[in-house]
Amino acid sequence: MASEPSNTxxxxxxGTSTDAGEGPPSLGxxxxxxxxxxxxxxxxxxxxxxxxxEDVSFAVAPGExxxxxxxxxxxxxxxxxxxxxxxxxxxxxxxxxxxxxxxxPRAAYEYVDAMLEGARNDYWRLTVRxxxxxxxxxxxxxxxxxxxxxxxxLEHLDLAEKADTAVRDLSRGMKQxxxxxxxxxxNVSVAFLDEPTLGLDVExxxxxxxxxxxxxxxxxxxxxxxxxxxxxxxxxxxxxVIMNEGRIAVDDTVEDLLAGFETKGYxxxxxGVDDAVLNxxxxxxxxxxxxxxxxxARFEVAADTETFYRLTDAMEGHxxxxxxxxxxxxxxxxxxxxMTRGEFGADRADENTAPTGEQPAGHxxxxxxxxxx
Amino acid sequence: MTTDDGRALSKPxxxxxxxxxxxxxxxRDLLIWVRYPLNAALGIFMGVxxxxxxxxxxxxxxxxxxxxxxxxxxxxxxLWTLSLGAYSGIMNDVQSEASWxxxxxxxxxxFGFGPVVFAKSIAIVFRTFMTSAVVLVVMLLITGTxxxxxxxxxxxxxxxxxxxALGLGLVMGGLSVLYKRxxxxxxxxxxxxxxxxxxxxxxxxxxxxxxxxxxxAMLQRAMLxxxxxxxxxxxxxxxxxxxxxxxxxxxxxxxxxxxxxARRLGVLGDY
Numbered sequence: 001m002a003s004e005p006s007n008t009x010x011x012x013x014x015g016t017s018t019d020a021g022e023g024p025p026s027l028g029x030x031x032x033x034x035x036x037x038x039x040x041x042x043x044x045x046x047x048x049x050x051x052x053x054e055d056v057s058f059a060v061a062p063g064e065x066x067x068x069x070x071x072x073x074x075x076x077x078x079x080x081x082x083x084x085x086x087x088x089x090x091x092x093x094x095x096x097x098x099x100x101x102x103x104x105p106r107a108a109y110e111y112v113d114a115m116l117e118g119a120r121n122d123y124w125r126l127t128v129r130x131x132x133x134x135x136x137x138x139x140x141x142x143x144x145x146x147x148x149x150x151x152x153x154l155e156h157l158d159l160a161e162k163a164d165t166a167v168r169d170l171s172r173g174m175k176q177x178x179x180x181x182x183x184x185x186x187n188v189s190v191a192f193l194d195e196p197t198l199g200l201d202v203e204x205x206x207x208x209x210x211x212x213x214x215x216x217x218x219x220x221x222x223x224x225x226x227x228x229x230x231x232x233x234x235x236x237x238x239x240x241v242i243m244n245e246g247r248i249a250v251d252d253t254v255e256d257l258l259a260g261f262e263t264k265g266y267x268x269x270x271x272g273v274d275d276a277v278l279n280x281x282x283x284x285x286x287x288x289x290x291x292x293x294x295x296x297a298r299f300e301v302a303a304d305t306e307t308f309y310r311l312t313d314a315m316e317g318h319x320x321x322x323x324x325x326x327x328x329x330x331x332x333x334x335x336x337x338x339m340t341r342g343e344f345g346a347d348r349a350d351e352n353t354a355p356t357g358e359q360p361a362g363h364x365x366x367x368x369x370x371x372x373x
Numbered sequence: 374m375t376t377d378d379g380r381a382l383s384k385p386x387x388x389x390x391x392x393x394x395x396x397x398x399x400x401r402d403l404l405i406w407v408r409y410p411l412n413a414a415l416g417i418f419m420g421v422x423x424x425x426x427x428x429x430x431x432x433x434x435x436x437x438x439x440x441x442x443x444x445x446x447x448x449x450x451x452l453w454t455l456s457l458g459a460y461s462g463i464m465n466d467v468q469s470e471a472s473w474x475x476x477x478x479x480x481x482x483x484f485g486f487g488p489v490v491f492a493k494s495i496a497i498v499f500r501t502f503m504t505s506a507v508v509l510v511v512m513l514l515i516t517g518t519x520x521x522x523x524x525x526x527x528x529x530x531x532x533x534x535x536x537x538a539l540g541l542g543l544v545m546g547g548l549s550v551l552y553k554r555x556x557x558x559x560x561x562x563x564x565x566x567x568x569x570x571x572x573x574x575x576x577x578x579x580x581x582x583x584x585x586x587x588x589x590a591m592l593q594r595a596m597l598x599x600x601x602x603x604x605x606x607x608x609x610x611x612x613x614x615x616x617x618x619x620x621x622x623x624x625x626x627x628x629x630x631x632x633x634x635a636r637r638l639g640v641l642g643d644y
Contacts, residue, residue: 043639052639078639086477088636110385110483116642120474125408126401137397140483142389166408187385 025059030098032059033190033222034083039092041078052078054246056092062189063220065212067233067254069336070243076226079243080192083224084114096190113139113183114192119199121179124168128159128178131167135182146185153185156211158204172199180208184215190222197232209235230336242336265302265328268311271321273297280318285311300328387483394484395492402496420454420508425515443516448596449570451509452589455531456538456566458501463494463542464559467549471644476550480632480641487629490546494539498532521599529602530595534588536617538566541584543624547631553644584620587613 029035039056042049053075060066070076081087083094085105094101099108115121122131132150133143143150154160157177162170167178176199183191196212197205213236215221227233233240234254242250250257272295281287285307290299301311315322406413427446467490470476479493480486513520545559572580574590581587591613594600602610635641 041639081639084477084481086480086636086641087639088633106483106485109481110387113478113481116477117474121478123401123405123473123475125405130401130404134397134401135478137389137393138479138482138484138489140387140389140394142393143397145388189385 025057027059027061029093029095031061032095033062033064033097034058034060034224035093035095035098036079036083037093039079039082039089039094041082041087041089051246053082053089056243056246056248058241058248058251060222060224062097062222063216064239065216065223065225065237067237067240068224068226068243069228069233069240070249073245074243075246076243077194078246080114080116080194080224080226084112084116084192085109110140111188112190112192113186113188114194115179115183115196116192116194117179118195119172119175119179122167122175122182124175125166127164127166128154128170128181129163131178131182132185136186139186139188141187146187149187150185153181156214157181157184158207173201173204176200177204177208184221189220190224192224192226194226195229196225196227197229198227205229205232212236265300266308267298267300267324267326267328268322269296269298269324270315271296271323272318273320277318277320281311281314284314296323391484391488391492394489395495398489398492399496399499402493402500406500417504417507420504421511421515424450424508424512428512428516443518444520444597445593447509447512447516447518447520448593449589450512451505452531452534452570452585452592453566454508455501455505455535456570456585457563458505459494459498459535460538460542460545460566461559461563462497462501463490463539464545464549464555466493466497467546468553468644471550471553471642474642477642486632487625490543490628491625494543498535498539501535502531520596523595523599523601526595526600526602527592530588530591530613533613533617534585534592537584537588537620540617540620540622540624543621543628547624547628550628550635550641551631551638553640581612582616584616587616 025032025035025037027035029037036059037057039053040051041053042051044050056075056079068076068080078087082089082092083096083101085094085101085108088102096108096112099111101108123134126134129150132153133146136143136146136150151160154163157180159174159177159181162174167175170178176196180193180196183193193212197208200208209232212223212225216223223236225233225237237254239253240250240257241248267289273292274295278290278292278297282290286302287299288302290297292298301308303311312322424447427450428443431446467476470479479489482489484492512518541562545555545562548555548558566585569583569585570589572583572586572589574580574583574586575594581590587609591600591605591609594605595602632641
């Protein structure tokens with residue numbers, strides 16, 4: 001995992017929802033690779049109005065890798081599309097390398113590209129190389145002059161052997177990599193990647209994570225990742241911005257975020273237990289996941305340090321042998337669920353992706369991770 | 374601008390320009406066209422088939438006198454296929470790009486969405502010229518007719534005429550960005566093209582300001598009577614240029630407004 005602390009983190013790392021994202025970002029608009037201040041967007045009007053994003057502010061330093069997380073309908077896609085100029089916000093300022101994206105989009109697009117539709121980001125009837133050449137040209141590059149760069153990206157993503165194969169003849173995961181290659185080959189300094197590892201096998205996913213870190217560290221590429229795969233976020237990102245109900249709930253480094261949850265629970269294995277003792281402990285402490293075999297029991301307890309010591313005192317009072325104690329280490333997924341109050345994955349009628357891909361006008365855009373085609 | 378560790382971050386180098394954009398867009402359009410080979414072949418076949426149907430049907434009904442007006446029919450039909458290709462091409466292209474998931478990438482370019490879509494329009498006109506030329510040659514072979522194909526006259530007049538159709542195509546493209554499926558409305562306009570192409574623009578002056586009408590009348594004269602471009606009076610040429618650029622401009626403006634509205638509604642990439 002990346003260790004560079006973010007200089008834009010605004011939330012205390014206690015793992016709770018905070019007022020993160022409110023107020024101006026700590027990096028100035030000209031210092032940040034991405035600068036968002038007071039972003040707001042409401043779709044529709046009157047009773048049908050849906051506020052997708054409200055007062056969102058954050059900044060991303062050049063070369064920083066940020067994960068943008070949130071349950072369905074949290075406002076991630078609207079935020080990303082507003083930053084990219086694909087959605088016109090009602091309020092707020094968005095800058096890429098100091099350039100106002102909405103006032104001067106063509107200048108901003110010199111720096112930024114995005115993979116928003118997963119494997120659907122390319123032409124399936126064209127070969128891998130033809131795709132790279134085409135998207136280079138529409139990004140203002142001479143494809144011939146970029147040939148070496150294209151070969152390098154294809155090599156790094158294990159696509160070199162498939163360079164002259166039509167994308168439609170590739171596997172789902174390979175298609176995903178082609179989409180990624182066509183973004184990374186464009187020589188941009190800021191890239192937005194929506195579900196970059198979707199459909200990849202474990203080995204490819206690990207390799208891709210390494211490649212993204214390499215690009216950030218060696219080339220100063222600024223990355224914004226949106227993913228439901230917490231392992232990817234944990235491995236690749238310097239920092240996470242968690243959105244919930246259109247606002248930023250948490251903006252913190254991955255390390256600090258996890259540290260805030262580190263001592264929230266313990267797993268204990270004890271010997272000498274019987275029903276009466278166990279009932280007594282259950283009545284006094286929040287035991288969970290209890291597994292008992294004879295006089296031996298293993299359970300988890302949600303406790304801070306003070307409560308933990310009270311528990312050990314109580315067990316000593318019952319003459320129990322404490323065989324093992326482990327701190328329950330939360331992963332990012334648990335932290336995420338906790339901070340979004342268990343709304344992860346919850347269906348929201350206002351932002352469901354229609355299976356046909358059709359969506360009434362005036363509703364917040366949603367990402368489908370490139371599944372519809 | 375520097376990264377956290379102080380490395381200089383420079384603007385990504387631009388190695389290409391509008392030439393590379395146009396070349397890539399034309400090449401991609403042709404590649405996609407040939408990689409749906411059945412659709413490509415059927416497009417040309419249907420063009421020839423409908424003409425043959427009209428020709429043999431007309432001869433059957435009207436007898437040998439039908440062949441007296443066959444040159445006019447050929448020129449009109451040629452222009453119709455050309456206009457239709459340009460008009461529906463850009464609309465279909467926008468819809469296809471949205472359904473493929475590639476439309477938004479065309480928005481995020483340093484050239485801007487308008488110029489990229491305009492380059493696509495040129496690519497579509499280029500391809501339509503090629504396919505319509507094939508249909509034209511087959512029509513001439515079927516009917517045993519010869520036309521005055523003075524390219525110095527035919528090419529610019531046809532191109533300017535098609536520019537008007539392209540303007541209407543951009544209007545429809547803009548509406549499809551906004552409303553996604555508009556094929557029923559678009560199909561209606563195809564039939565209006567027949568009326569516009571056959572409008573007697575030289576006889577009824579106000580018809581000249583309609584799209585396609587002036588160009589069609591000029592093309593008929595050029596291909597049937599051998600009139601050269603410089604033999605048309607200046608006003609006739611000026612009206613052609615003016616109406617073509619007007620409809621193209623209107624189409625471009627409507628496309629821009631529709632795109633902006635789609636961004637406001639958040640439906641740009643939807644389909």
